[in-house]
Amino acid sequence: MAPDRHPDHDALRERWAAALRAARGASAPSPGTPAPDPAPYADNLLKRWSEPQRRYHTVEHLSAVLDHVDTLAAHAGDPDVVRLAAWFHDAVxxxxxxxxxxxxxxxxxxxxxxxxxxxxxxxxxxRLVRLTVTHDPADDDRDGQVLCDADLAVLAADAETYARYAAAVREEYAFVPDDAFRRGRADVLRQLLGLPRLFRTPHGAAAWEEPARRNLARELAELTGPAAPAG
Incomplete structure (x- = not known):
């Protein structure tokens, strides 16, 4: 069954089909042999990305990551493989x-x-999907750098968009008590801020590193400063 209609779904189906056709490459079926229809695969993935427990890891996040991959595509060795990895990276x-x-x-x-x-x-x-556990691609891993930078690009969003992102993450973890969530989230933010660099592509380093660190530092201060609720 196709997922409920969503304004982004038709465009996303087209993006999936284009990436899938490109990734098939020379292994596409010979003339007269129909290739598998991309549509059922797109619908299955979109249904997954539309599950009710999601608040940040949604169709909107998928679309944003694909947009960021497009921005970084010139750095990738195989951008269509990176696009497919973006589709799968939070499919479960x-x-x-x-x-x-x-x-x-x-x-x-x-x-x-x-x-x-x-x-x-x-x-x-x-491999690229598994790399998103750490977001730590090697210096020569161009495709890994593109996927990880695209996934983390939200950290560099404007203040309002970042606040919505942080609020959506909290909603996804609504089952965690407030004090435990604040401690855990603060630990994550400190870990990110302690990294020598958040972004590995030239564009990410130039355009996203500084605003991301400002956002992370501001959220950490809100979680741990004098005005933060007592734990």
Whole structure:
């Protein structure tokens, strides 16, 4: 069954189909043999991205990450593989679980061969999805750098958009008591601020690093400053 209608869904289906066709490459079926229809795969993924437990990891987040991949595409070695990885990177998402990335990667490993993507590119998509556990790509991992920068680009948003992002993250973890959430979130923010760099692509480093650090520092101050609720 197709997911409920959403203003972004038709455009996203087209983006999925374009990336899938490009990733199939020379392994596409011979003339006279129909390639698997991209639409059911897009609908399955969009249904996942529309699940009710999501508040930040939604269709809007997927669309934003794809937009950021497009911005960074010139840095990627295989931008269409990165686009497919963006589709799968939070395809399985339960806030209370710590295995979401692994389960998302395994979903890609099952779905993409069936959809006509060759083994090497399927494996690369799964590797990129697993990389989002740490967001720590190697210096020579251009595709990993693009996906991780695209996923973290929200940290550099304007103050209003960042506030909505932080509020949506809190909603996803509504089952966590306030004091525990504040402590855990503050630890995450300190870890991010302690990294020598948040973004690895040239564009990310130039355009997103400073505003992201300002946003993270402001949220940390709000969580831990004198005006913060007592834990």
């Amino acid at each position: 998402y339960l806030p209370e679980r710590s295995t979401n990335e692994e389960r998302s990667a395994r979903l890609a490993e099952r779905a993409l061969p069936e959809a006509g993507v060759p083994p090497r590119r399927t494996a690369e998509v799964a």
